[in-house]
């Protein structure tokens with residue numbers, strides 16, 4: 001069974017609340033859900049919608065055809081009814097009058113009834129969260145307004161967590177015992193700032209909506225401080241200052257802010273002060289389409305900052321990987337005094353993903369206060385080429401030696417990265433048909449190739465790039481590259497590394513992410529081209 | 533030599549480095565270095581620890597002080613002294629942080645940071661070596677250069693009037709604002725000590741002649757006079773107006789132009805107060821351990 005329900009309305013009407021209540025009930029019933037969020041850059045009005053996808057099997061995407069629409073305004077029906085399957089349902093908010101803010105609860109009630117879930121489960125949930133007469137009666141009105149269409153029976157899946165990528169990054173940072181998060185607001189990176197800001201001085205169990213013990217492994221009060229600086233240039237320089245003193249520091253931004261940080265990134269390369277950057281991409285150039293998604297910032301993640309110096313670029317593909325890879329980013333950055341970039345995008349940062357996997361054990365990131373830090377001894381870090389003491393030098397010999405040192409460090413980093421999952425192989429392991437992709441397209445690719453004769457190579461480490469990519473490509477007969485950018489940026493770096501060109505590319509660059517059924521069709525189209 | 537003086541000399545040597553001096557002979561940057569060494573010597577004599585100081589410099593002639601002073605620090609980017617220093621305070625509030633920046637550095641490249649420093653009010657000191665010129669890049673005009681200043685980038689002369697950093701500092705709510713003359717080493721030393729001891733953000737603008745570029749701006753010593761420490765805002769505004777940076781008329785007041793008590797960054801954030809305590813405890817226990825050994 002797979003259902004796709006669109007919940008739409010004006011910004012500020014609370015469509016997220018409807019999806020949230022229903023999603024929480026569904027995961028407790030043992031269902032996997034995925035919630036895509038689509039909204040323009042405005043605060044009140046306009047048109048926002050979520051697509052809530054439900055299945056008893058693992059899913060990580062939505063589909064283009066809808067089983068139902070929940071409309072908080074008439075525009076939602078007008079805009080989306082052409083995607084409704086035959087016999088699809090419409091819940092119209094017109095039928096509920098004078099409920100005010102409790103309209104969400106009535107709509108959640110209507111949806112629960114349609115799905116065929118026991119009324120009591122919703123009422124208990126609402127009692128727990130709101131416990132107000134008006135709230136309960138709104139939910140009851142909703143339940144009474146509809147007839148049961150589907151038959152959602154409790155499944156045997158336990159411990160399903162619901163998380164966004166932003167929560168994953170925040171949890172990974174907390175697991176690495178960070179001290180400072182410094183940022184300037186920019187969608188879609190801001191989610192992490194909000195999550196961490198709310199968890200300051202609290203017990204580490206506070207992140208993520210459901211208190212699944214799978215996710216929360218630490219249990220101590222943090223001394224985390226979240227600082228909003230005057231701009232991204234201040235952010236990156238302040239982060240280097242903080243990290244210089246031994247504070248484990250992460251900064252977060254999107255493309256435009258990352259551009260502003262580039263000189264500071266380069267300073268990291270020269271000063272070798274550990275730094276972790278979270279880069280959540282959206283479509284550019286310029287301000288672009290700011291509340292939508294894109295994988296076009298891989299290039300700048302790999303190359304931003306002048307000069308030649310080592311860095312690590314990691315792209316998790318789902319919230320659990322966000323937890324794990326953020327932890328690895330800290331581990332590597334502290335071990336090698338280097339730069340780690342965690343690359344994500346709007347789709348991963350803000351969609352709700354469900355999973356029953358238990359994340360890997362937390363890597364212990366050594367306390368940076370054991371490094372050479374001021375307060376214990378005299379330490380000098382510099383943006384100039386410098387000698388061992390940190391004093392400026394213009395000597396040709398030292399300059400060459402230091403440059404080679406940086407290259408050597410990269411080789412060591414490469415070796416260490418081999419210990420981690422730099423790539424993952426999914427799908428039919430023996431298939432000769434290979435799909436290559438990275439980042440937030442992971443879960444939609446997994447859904448699109450279900451049952452097809454395809455192997456999926458997910459690249460998690462984009463720098464360094466794993467040697468196994470070439471081996472896998474050599475074994476394959478057909479290769480398809482899937483990316484959400486216009487030029488196939490991963491394809492280019494793979495070609496640079498392996499000298500292998502990928503002929504078939506499925507690229508999307510309209511700011512919207514793939515839906516799994518459309519992507520499946522595109523993959524099948526490529527297959528047919530081979531047959532010709 | 534008395535033992536006290538001997539101790540001072542030893543400390544001074546420890547504060548210096550063996551790096552080659554690449555400032556022009558006679559450049560008043562030497563004097564600022566000398567004042568700094570003296571004040572650090574004095575403070576270390578009074579219980580400050582040498583390893584507890586951290587400096588941040590910009591890029592320019594002024595910034596070479598990084599190589600001549602044996603304390604921790606970051607030789608940062610052009611214009612970014614303030615955020616880097618703020619980061620150090622966010623990371624370890626127990627360090628005594630000194631920023632050394634140029635006028636180009638602070639009022640051109642890094643202006644956004646300057647006007648926010650008063651709001652944050654981190655407990656640290658910013659020293660601006662104001663030579664009214666981008667000297668290391670061969671003398672282009674900065675926001676404090678006088679109108680008419682001809683240089684290679686502005687052959688018609690600078691069109692615009694300079695800004696007045698003291699007025700700006702007052703408007704930005706900085707809690708300690710002072711002005712010095714680089715040539716007056718003893719006075720600069722005294723003001724630096726007050727700045728470092730002030731709880732909150734201290735801004736010390738030092739008038740520093742450059743011997744190579746913008747020579748017309750030099751030799752204003754005759755206009756300068758010393759004031760006693762001022763805590764009155766109205767008076768401070770009047771003092772700031774006395775010299776407009778544009779010409780050699782009027783009088784140039786030196787000393788503490790304004791000082792007030794204001795909640796510091798370290799007091800505002802409970803995390804910093806807690807960290808300060810833990811680090812202090814850790815340091816004491818480490819010291820005990822070494823003593824037992």
Ligand SMILES: Cc1ncc(C[n+]2csc(CCOP(=O)(O)OP(=O)(O)O)c2C)c(N)n1
Pocket residue numbers: 590591592593594595610633634635636637638661663665666667668669674
């Ligand atoms: C981002 C950036 N832009 C430009 C420069 C070139 N630059 C080096 S020093 C300097 C001017 C320094 O002037 P100032 O800060 O007044 O210091 P001074 O040399 O006068 O002491 C400039 C523009 C640089 N290093 N970095």
Ligand code: SF4
Pocket residue numbers: 554555556559560561593594663667668741742743744745
């Ligand atoms: S150019 Fe000017 S500021 Fe720079 S060292 Fe020479 S005299 Fe000093």
